[in-house]
Amino acid sequence: MISPRDMSLRACALGFDARSYTALQLFFRGKCGDKAVLVGEDDADVSIVDMDSFNGAKIFAEQRERHPGRPLILLSLNPPAEIPSGVIYIKKPVQIQSMLTALEQTAARLRAKAEPKAPTGKIHRDVESPAKPSVDAAPKPADASPASARPASPAIGFASREDRDTSHAALSLDERGFGDYIGSLKDIDPSNPMEVTAAQYDPKRYFQGYLQSACKTALTKNCALRLNTGWKPVTIFPQSREIWVDADDQQLRSFCLVPVHSIAELGFSESDSGIMTISSASASAVKFKDEGRDHSKLQRMDALIWKVALWTSAGRVPDDIDLNRPVYLRNWPNFTRLLVFPHALRIAALLSEQPRSLLNIAETLNIRQQYVFAFFSAARALGLADQAVRQSESLIAPLPVESKKDAGLFKKILQRLLRR
Incomplete structure (x- = not known):
């Protein structure tokens, strides 16, 4: 009590x-x-x-x-x-x-x-x-x-x-x-083309793809940009790596699940094509942010992209990813700023050792494929992971996870994560 x-x-x-x-x-x-x-x-x-x-x-x-x-x-x-x-x-x-x-x-x-x-x-x-x-x-x-x-x-x-x-x-x-x-996605049979297709999506057809593109442009030009969604204002501030969006997480999640071509049909888009556009942020928008108003709607760029990718993927993977070919982790995600979900640390630990296929990761860790797919989709959206393209990456099968008494401290930490 x-x-x-x-x-x-x-x-x-x-x-x-x-x-x-x-x-x-x-x-x-x-x-x-x-x-x-x-x-x-x-x-x-x-x-x-x-x-x-x-x-x-x-x-x-x-x-x-x-x-x-x-x-x-x-x-x-x-x-x-x-x-x-x-x-x-x-x-x-x-x-x-x-x-x-x-x-x-x-x-x-x-x-x-x-x-x-x-x-x-x-x-x-x-x-x-x-x-x-x-x-x-x-x-x-x-x-x-x-x-x-x-x-x-x-x-x-x-x-x-x-x-x-x-x-x-x-x-x-x-x-x-x-x-x-x-949401929930059942494990798929990789030999069934229909199930494989159901576990894939095209980020470019959703808000995720436009947000990633707008952020990349803003960072390249180093100037504040506005993503015109036809729905809610989204302003990107590259210098502070923040994004201002006039919507709560539940509204944003619902928007992420709607393909862009359907937005016009639903009456959200100002253009018939439903294509989102990028424009320079107005001076008033920059001043609004600099004066520190309504900070509750400001989110870190990496944290928002990570969440948007999780919502959009719904436990699926981008459709240009081969589930049977190895993927790699370029950098360890900054989990102090990102939403940490089940087995994310274990997946990162295993993938940091050597490239593996997404199906192999799920099998090795004995976890649902959905967790692996979601992790990869979010990590790739941040540029932290991708499909291995070198032939050598697919030449040798991933080694089984083994415990070694003489392993170094970092190795022991990874092994401990993998055994959890």
């Missing part, structure tokens, strides 16, 4: 992408005065669900059954048709006071549920007794709704480092979260 020392609610965030999860963490630490902290499902007092996420409604339904006694807070642009008793709804964008009120109501509900039926004047401090959780001396929130509440779902995919989950639990949650993040 509620921590007896600092009275911080332990909340589990479900259905949030990496950026939104981080924003919620910062929101709790700053604006909410540490009234709540993000933890894993098993340690949570309350669950917060993003109903606008890819799998929001399903998560909500599952968690009602999984944790019937736990309070639940729903975030959405539009209110649900029906708000069950004990569930708190907050309209997006979340206002500070709305979240504070929801947290206070939840804390009051939990305290009311935890109080003994015949309380005495003595304040209980026995935190070891689950039947009588401690009551803090801090004043109780005034508003307390009925005690029936909703379940919490696993801290989907992007658990905070402060979470108390074990590494095994965190990995399984990450895998589930990653599926919600980009």
